[in-house]
Amino acid sequence: MEIAQQACRAAGRDPRVSVDAGAHMFPCTSFWQAERPGDLLISNGLATMGFALPAGIAAALHDPNRGALAFTGDGGLLMALGELATAAVLGVKLTVVVFNDATLSLIDIKTGGRDLPGGALGWPEADFAAAMRALGGIGLRATDAAGYRAALAEALAADGPALVDVRVDPGSYPAQIKALRG
Secondary structure (H helix, E strand, C coil), rough: CCHHHHHHHCCCCCCEEEEECCCCCCHHHHHHHCCCCCCCEECCCCCCCCCHHHHHHHHHHCCCCCCCCEEEEHHHHHHHCCCCHHHHHHHEEEEEEEECCEEEEEEECCCCCCCCCCCCCCCCCHHHHHHHHCCCCCEEEEEHHHHHHHHHHHHHHHHCCEEEEEEEEEHHHHHHHHHCCC
């Protein structure tokens, strides 16, 4: 939740926001203050992973002065990883915040304790900041609150695409979802 709340406070340049499906979707959509129609772009209904990055690029192209902020999980970003190159080539004013927990957290929560094979919902932790740098954008990594605040400020101040790879603990999601859903 703090990741979304910090971004809300820090994003004073009024970007449009796009959000992927996943456990991070609940705090991101709950804490973002949408002022106008189209301020918050989300794939509702079918809850599509991999939506936030291309939607963020489109929003930044649509209104370059506002730019965009894309909240994505690591699974969603893995599905659209090539779009980081698109963002870099186009030079869009886009900040990507990746909730990196090396698992499909929402799917894990929904399994309800079923006995699945080990590693069925996870993968080795990816370094998305390095991927962004390799593709021509600004890539930053954060492992604690202070590091996240500094990385977010740098990313939001950038004129082109920047990615903040935030290491998160998936253990907090079940309580957050329960609190938000009731």
